[in-house]
Amino acid sequence: MTTLQRTFEGRSEIEVVGIYEESFSAKAPGRVQFGEMLNRIERGDADGIVAWAPDRLARNSVDGGRLIYMLDCGVIRDLKFATYTFENNSQGKFMLQIMFGQSKYYSDALSDNVKRGNRTKIEKGWRPNQAPLGYLNDPDTKTIVKDPIQFPLIRAMFELMLTGSYAPKQIAVIARDEWGFRSPSRRKRNGEAGRRSRLVQSTGS
Template sequence: MLSIEAQLTELREYAKREDIIISAEVVEKQSAKYIGRPLFNKMLDEIEKVGGNILAWNPDRLARNSVDGGRVIYLLDTGKLASLKFPTFWCDNTGQGKFMLNMAFGQSKYYVDSLSENTKRGLRQKVRNGEYPTLAPVGYINDSRIKSVIVDRKKAKIIKQAFELYVKGNQRLEDIANFLAKKNIISKRGNIIHKSRATSILSNPFYTGLFRYGGELHEGKHEPIISKKLFDQAQEMLKLRGKPDRKAKNEPQSFCGLISCASCGMMITGEYKVKKQKNGNVHEYIYYHCTKKNKSVKCKEPCIRQEELSNQLSSIIQKVSLPKDWAEELNRIALEDHKNSAQFLTAGVKEKEEKIQNIKIKLERLLTGYLDQDIEKEIYRAEKSKLLFSKKSLEEEIISLSHKQNAWLEPFQNWVKVAQGLAEFIGENGRNSVGVASQRPLLIFFKTI
């Protein structure tokens, strides 16, 4: 198809050859596929009022929809449009001429409709093949050479870091936007992206190997940037951050959640206190006391300083440290289990593969129910998304099992080592060893017990 400038040049030369006087040139740049073109309608309105003639390059330049085409033919019927000429098409204001014009308009509309349907069919087939049919999100590149989506290695690392930062819980959406801006991921206008765009990035399943298109979730062939587990954590954080912030009056202390009151059975809580003297000295203290939430029992236990509580705990821990022979036996059993873990791994992988196969069967049944119109479109889309997310999680669990089948052994041996050496540790460091400087071994021990 010729450009607008080329069409104008050809039309001027045609008018000169045919001795046609051009009173005005109307250049309508909006598509003839849709009704409501302002310049085209203004031209027809003037012809309807005072009459006139039209010279155009081709009938499809005037109309590719039934409304505009019918209006042009109606103006020929009423005589308001005296003549209609084209360099590439014969048309007289006769019955045969209007019939041919009507056929040309119908052919133009058929071409547009067929082109649209063929394009949609091609896009649907790309989706079925797992190919993303539109512009890829940040972190990926649309490679025109292979007509596929590939990972942008530089930006992909930044996107993964953004997810990892956000799931920590101490980052706002604005902080994520600022982080991305520092890494040169900005808007098209060169500004920091809005927090709604940051939300869109953090909630886009494309980064896990899935993608949404046409209101549905589909499996993609592109390489994932993040794991499904990290994505799920980000979704939970988005929900959590969306709730009103309820900041605790006091920061949680080291022993909170580990100890309960011996008198009433309620949990022990801690408070941070600061005492300022007149001479300018500042003293910081941490006190622990019973929450006293048991309404049926009036607890009379007083508060206790952290130093005193550490002394008491140190005495208890010395009594329950793991004996050496127990530690050796536990290590021996762990090494035997380590050798036999392969068969358990195989069984676990097989179980998850069976679940994946069941999900595939459910997806086929779900599609059949939707095609048979037994299931509403909204229900179909929602259930399909759930099944695909579950399938993705199971696939990642299989990979994790294959890579980390013996990852439990080292943490267990470390625990045995810590539990066995508690008495020696306390003896070397004194009775105040379970204080601020050495809370980690204590926490590991108590949580594991």
């Protein structure tokens, strides 16, 4: 049982007809589970939503506007939140719109700050985000430094490539089998094949 379910457990005025767990962010429209939930409400399967907080429902103008419109039309009769009390009247809908707007502003401002930080790093000659193979992210200086173990191996791989005698896959095999080189696993890449594809890419394939 989730925290949200425990919060509203035993409430006689609430009958749960479906539970939706959305894995996509509310920052942008197009969430499949969210859309299916609203479609069921429009079909008359339910007339309300229980959620943890307003920003879990919408942090974009499209979804927020749709919810407000469904409240205006009486399709949605009530919204229940664990962290906020909503009243379905003119003032309640006005405050809900403000909360949706604040959530959108927070998401937009966070995105702007991240982009500005990355742009500043680039202007200073630093690489933003994750360090490439052979380097490490230094948490103290917020810069990228040479990896004392991996960097010499990466350099040796490029030197082999410059001889013109080795194909990228051959270099990858040498680095793995003879030098014991291992690159970090990446998302959606599992096992040896994932490490090899990363290594080949880094040596110019």
